[in-house]
Structure formats: C-alpha cells, structure tokens
Amino acid sequence: MTDTRVDSSSTGVEVGAGVEAEGGVGAGHGALVPPRPVIQIVPLKGLPVVAVILGFLVASIGFNWQWGLDFNHVAGGGLWTGIDLFVGLVVGPILGRLSIPARAEFSARFMPMMVLVMPTLVAMTLASGFQLALDLGNLKASSPNHAWLMVSFVVVGIMAVIALGILEPANIAVLFEMRKPRPNGEVIGKLMKRFIYTAGITGLMQVATLVIMTRVASR
Amino acid sequence: MSVPSPTAPAGATSQQRFAPVAGIAAASLVLAVVGGIYMASYAPRRPPLAVPVFLAGAGGVLLAVNVVMLARTRGLAWDKFFLVGRWALLSYVIAAGLIEFAFVRDHTRGGPLVVLTAMLVLFAVNVPLIISFTVARYQSARGDAA
Numbered sequence: 001m002t003d004t005r006v007d008s009s010s011t012g013v014e015v016g017a018g019v020e021a022e023g024g025v026g027a028g029h030g031a032l033v034p035p036r037p038v039i040q041i042v043p044l045k046g047l048p049v050v051a052v053i054l055g056f057l058v059a060s061i062g063f064n065w066q067w068g069l070d071f072n073h074v075a076g077g078g079l080w081t082g083i084d085l086f087v088g089l090v091v092g093p094i095l096g097r098l099s100i101p102a103r104a105e106f107s108a109r110f111m112p113m114m115v116l117v118m119p120t121l122v123a124m125t126l127a128s129g130f131q132l133a134l135d136l137g138n139l140k141a142s143s144p145n146h147a148w149l150m151v152s153f154v155v156v157g158i159m160a161v162i163a164l165g166i167l168e169p170a171n172i173a174v175l176f177e178m179r180k181p182r183p184n185g186e187v188i189g190k191l192m193k194r195f196i197y198t199a200g201i202t203g204l205m206q207v208a209t210l211v212i213m214t215r216v217a218s219r
Numbered sequence: 220m221s222v223p224s225p226t227a228p229a230g231a232t233s234q235q236r237f238a239p240v241a242g243i244a245a246a247s248l249v250l251a252v253v254g255g256i257y258m259a260s261y262a263p264r265r266p267p268l269a270v271p272v273f274l275a276g277a278g279g280v281l282l283a284v285n286v287v288m289l290a291r292t293r294g295l296a297w298d299k300f301f302l303v304g305r306w307a308l309l310s311y312v313i314a315a316g317l318i319e320f321a322f323v324r325d326h327t328r329g330g331p332l333v334v335l336t337a338m339l340v341l342f343a344v345n346v347p348l349i350i351s352f353t354v355a356r357y358q359s360a361r362g363d364a365a
Contacts, residue, residue, distance in 0.1 A: 042306075054317070061321055123314060128323055130259065134325060139262045153256045161252055164346045165245035169353035172303065176354050187357050 035087045041175045047115045057124055061131050069135070076124030077185045077213070081206040085118070088203025092196035100185040103192055108178055111171050115149050118163070127154065138216065145216045159202045161208075167202070170194045237295065237359075240352045243281050250278035250325040251341040258335060268330050275337040282341060285348065300355035307347035309362040315343040 060068025095103055132138075138145040170191045177187050239265055254274035258266045327335060 026325065058320065061324060080331065115352070121308075123317065127317060130262075131321065131325075134263060139259075141264075150256075150260050153259060157252045157256050160247055161245065163350055165241075168346075169241065169350045172350055173354045173357050176303075177357055180358075183365055184357075191357075 039175055039179050040112055041172060041179075042115055043112050046113075050116055050120050053120055053124065057127055060128060064131070066135075069132050072124040072128035073132055076121045076128065077209075080118070080121040080125050081210060083121070084199065084206045085170065085203045088196075088199035088201070092199050095192065096196055100189055104178055104183060104185075104188055107174055107188070107192065111175050114171060115168075115175075118168075122160075122163070144219055148212050148216050152209060152216075155205050155208050155212065159205050162198050162202055167195060167198045170198070237352075237356050238292055240289050240292070241284055241349045241356075243285045243288070243351070244348045244363035247278040247285065247341055248345040248349070250274045251338040251345070253341075254278070254338050255335070258338075260330060263325070266331055268334055271331075271334045271338070275334055275341065278341045278345075279337070282344060289348075289352070294359050295352075296355045296358035299358040300351045302351075304347050304351035306362045307350045308343070311343045311346050315339040341357070 056068065059065065060072055095106060112176070133149055137143055138149055140146065173187050174188055174191045174195070177183050177191070226322060251274070254271040257274070257364050260266075322332065322335055
C-alpha cells in the first residue's frame with residue numbers, strides 16, 4: 001500500500017490524493033480529504049468541436065477541396081505524430097515512475113481528453129491522406145511513391161490495430177476503474193502499463209511514418 | 220500525516236479468467252485491416268477479390284465464434300458491457316460510415332464495395348466489442364467483490 005502525503009496549499013490541509021471524501025480509506029486516520037474528481041469518460045463539451053472538425057473533413061473530401069485536404073492531413077498528422085511521440089516517449093516513462101495515486105490523478109484528467117482527441121486526429125489524417133493520394137496519383141502502380149505508400153499503409157494498419165485493440169480499451173477501462181468507490185490500484189497499474197508500452201510502440205512507428213511521408217513529399 | 224492509498228490493496232483483486240473474447244476480436248480486426256490495406260493498395264484500379272473475400276470470411280467466422288463464446292460467458296458485468304458497447308458502436312458505425320462515404324465518393328462499386336462494406340462491418344463491430352469487453356471484465360462482480 002502506498003502512503004501518500006500531499007500538502008494542499010490552497011486549502012491548508014494535508015490530504016490523501018484521490019481519497020474518498022466519505023468513508024474513504026483515509027477517513028479513519030482523521031485526514032481531511034478533498035472530493036475525488038468526477039471523471040467524465042467522454043468530455044461532452046468537446047463533442048461539438050469534434051462534430052465541426054469531422055464536418056470539415058467530410059466537406060473537404062466531398063468537394064475535393066485541395067486546401068481542406070492538405071490542412072486535415074498536415075494538421076491532423078502533425079498533431080497525431082507529435083502527441084504520440086510526446087506521450088509515448090516523454091510522458092509515458094515519467095508516468096511509469098509515479099505512485100499509483102499520482103498516476104490515477106493524472107489519468108483522470110488526461111485520459112478523457114485522449115478519448116476525443118486521438119480518434120479525431122486519426123480520422124482527419126487517414127481520410128484526407130487517402131483522398132490526397134488518389135488525387136495526386138500517388139496510389140497508381142506506376143507512381144514512384146506507390147511502394148512508399150504501401151509501406152505507410154502497413155505501418156498505419158499496425159498502429160490502428162494497436163490503438164484500437166489495446167490502447168483505447170485500456171484507456172476506457174482505466175477511467176471506469178477510477179469511477180469505482182474503491183479503485184483497484186492493481187488493475188489501474190496493469191492497464192496503465194499496457195497504455196504506456198503501446199503508446200511507446202506507436203510513437204516509434206510514427207518515426208517510420210515521418211520518414212515515409214517526408215520521402216513521399218520530396219519526390 | 221500520511222494516509223493510505225485510495226486504491227485497494229495490491230493482490231486483493233485477482234481477476235476472474237474469461238474466454239479470450241478481446242483477443243479473438245482483435246484477430247478478426249487484423250484480418251479486416253489486412254484486407255482493407257490489400258484492397259486500398261490497388262486503388263484506383265479494381266482489386267482482385269479472392270484474398271479480400273477470404274479475409275473477410277475468416278474475420279466473420281471469428282466474430283461469430285466470439286459471439287457464441289461471449290453468450291456463454293458468466294460473471295461479466297453485462298450492464299457495463301452494454302453501456303459502453305452501445306456508445307462505442309454508435310461511434311464506430313459513424314467512423315465506418317465516413318470511410319464508406321469516401322470509397323463511394325471515389326466510385327468504388329459492385330463486388331469491391333460489397334467486400335469493403337463487409338470489412339467495415341467487422342471493424343465497426345469488433346472495436347466496440349474489444350472496448351466493452353475490456354471494460355466489463357474489470358468491472359465484473361467477482362472483481363468488485365474481491
């Protein structure tokens with residue numbers, strides 16, 4: 001069991017991070033504890049933003065709008081790659097060394113954002129990328145970029161299976177676990193480890209994507 | 220003053236063993252993704268359909284096996300399974316619809332469109348299945364009670 005000492009300067013009391021306000025484990029120790037953050041698995045306020053972005057994506061594809069396709073692919077891909085690398089290679093290792101309550105506190109605020117942000121960025125990047133490849137003729141077997149794009153399909157396919165089959169389920173399962181009155185640290189630790197390792201793998205695969213895309217763009 | 224962790228004591232919650240529903244769904248998803256990549260690699264030409272049909276069929280068989288195994292599962296938190304499953308399904312049906320729209324927009328017709336639709340169905344069903352099963356297995360009655 002991990003002892004936690006958090007000095008809350010705003011309230012001037014010592015609190016156990018994330019300890020239940022009523023009848024929590026710390027209650028018997030006479031500690032004043034803050035209310036646990038209410039975890040919203042899907043941040044509803046973000047849904048209109050996602051709807052606008054997806055509407056823009058559909059319009060760009062539907063009207064074959066060159067600037068829209070470029071914007072979706074470059075902005076979506078840049079952010080997707082950047083966030084994947086940052087989470088997998090910077091945040092992940094740091095998170096892995098934190099105590100379970102600290103991880104839980106961080107995850108409670110970080111994971112719900114990822115539930116909306118990552119699928120939106122992936123949809124922007126892939127849908128516009130395929131359309132651009134068709135429009136620019138890069139998918140034709142005679143194109144010098146054809147082989148590179150096939151490799152990119154394989155890389156994206158592997159990343160998609162990892163993200164959809166491991167990363168996202170682990171993310172949502174952690175959020176559900178943290179909504180329990182008594183979250184199970186063992187389960188959270190196990191799922192977070194899975195999240196961090198797979199984010200690291202997809203981060204490394206993003207490096208491959210960077211190489212491929214810069215090769216394609218420079219031909 | 221130090222206070223104990225809010226989390227349950229380590230080792231207090233050995234999870235119940237469930238059938239490998241998430242693993243089989245992931246395998247079915249892999250077949251759909253491989254088939255999709257194979258077909259996309261021929262764009263804008265019409266792809267040969269033998270390999271994609273085989274992959275979609277194998278993915279469908281795995282999905283059917285999974286549904287049977289899932290129906291025989293005991294002790295799963297079914298309320299959470301259906302709660303997560305229906306929203307995830309809605310989300311991935313929209314995603315699959317967007318992909319279908321892109322291919323129809325690019326004049327994919329006939330046999331390739333049918334096979335592609337089958338693969339999108341596999342995608343739209345398997346991903347929510349993996350997500351909802353993963354959530355429900357850790358919310359199972361035995362997991363809570365332990």
